[in-house]
């Protein structure tokens with residue numbers, strides 16, 4: 001007999017959701033068409049508590065970061081593999097304005113407890129982390145395949161309602177929102193990342209000035225990420241995406257700047273698609289017209305931080321009937337006239 005809940009998509013969203021259900025003893029099946037186009041395979045998994053040109057705390061980070069770390073640490077323990085690396089960020093100033101903004105915000109306490117020591121060139125951000133999302137989804141897939149919980153196939157979510165009580169779309173860039181919300185609620189942005197061969201980097205320090213350099217393993221680092229809106233809205237456009245010379249040159253330039261004279265070579269280049277909602281907050285909840293269709297998407301560039309929180313909202317919703325919080329409830333983008 002089919003499980004009452006089908007999760008469609010096993011990137012970071014589907015994996016964290018399915019794992020959360022598993023911990024709570026909620027029966028589910030999961031289907032995934034393959035990780036080839038999954039953002040979770042390409043993304044760097046960085047959780048940085050202070051980001052952006054305006055030097056701001058990531059929204060909700062004080063509550064979301066401890067929750068996220070508990071989830072990934074528990075997976076690590078259960079699966080006996082490393083997934084979380086605590087990091088410090090060496091954020092280098094771009095200009096005098098950034099220097100001034102940091103001084104003002106530090107003085108007001110706005111960036112506490114994450115903004116650390118500052119000097120003329122930059123400042124330290126404490127309590128960052130790197131989650132190995134590629135390893136996480138690969139290991140979860142192996143386990144659920146072995147347990148007969150995961151099917152490797154593309155699923156039509158609406159047709160799947162004939163066999164399941166609830167179908168939750170965790171489909172990333174492939175299908176952002178489906179019927180009631182429509183793609184109008186989502187924007188896609190293409191991102192590219194280089195893998196560098198480079199010696200002598202401190203393993204727990206992320207270098208950041210606009211772009212970043214992230215040490216990943218001995219003599220390897222990732223350099224990223226570009227952000228180009230559009231160009232990935234159709235299935236055909238996504239299938240045709242290939243790493244570009246422009247992105248490689250842009251990332252090589254910023255890596256050379258961040259590595260301050262250290263020599264490196266480029267070992268690989270990857271491309272992926274991020275999905276963000278129109279208001280830059282994620283999407284969770286039920287389709288207003290077909291409540292048996294649910295969604296968990298639009299994690300933007302902060303999937304590692306946000307996924308455990310959204311999974312918790314789904315759990316509370318199913319077990320206690322708690323409504324989704326207004327800031328994530330996909331109903332805010334309801335499209336008149338849609339299914």
Ligand SMILES: Cc1cc2nc3c(=O)[nH]c(=O)nc-3n(C[C@H](O)[C@H](O)[C@H](O)COP(=O)(O)OP(=O)(O)OC[C@H]3O[C@@H](n4cnc5c(N)ncnc54)[C@H](O)[C@@H]3O)c2cc1C
Pocket residue numbers: 008009010011012013014031032033034035036037038039040041042043044045046047133153154155156157170171172173174175190191192193224225226271272273274296297298299300301302303304305
């Ligand atoms: C270049 C780049 C850098 C990034 N860096 C970071 C970072 O440093 N930190 C961070 O937190 N986030 C980062 N992100 C964002 C992060 O990767 C995403 O937020 C997250 O991985 C999205 O996960 P997801 O599960 O929603 O989507 P995906 O990982 O894309 O997974 C969707 C899955 O659904 C499957 N699927 C889709 N439709 C169907 C269907 N009909 N039937 C069956 N299966 C289906 C797909 O095959 C895929 O496996 C980055 C992203 C990119 C592209």
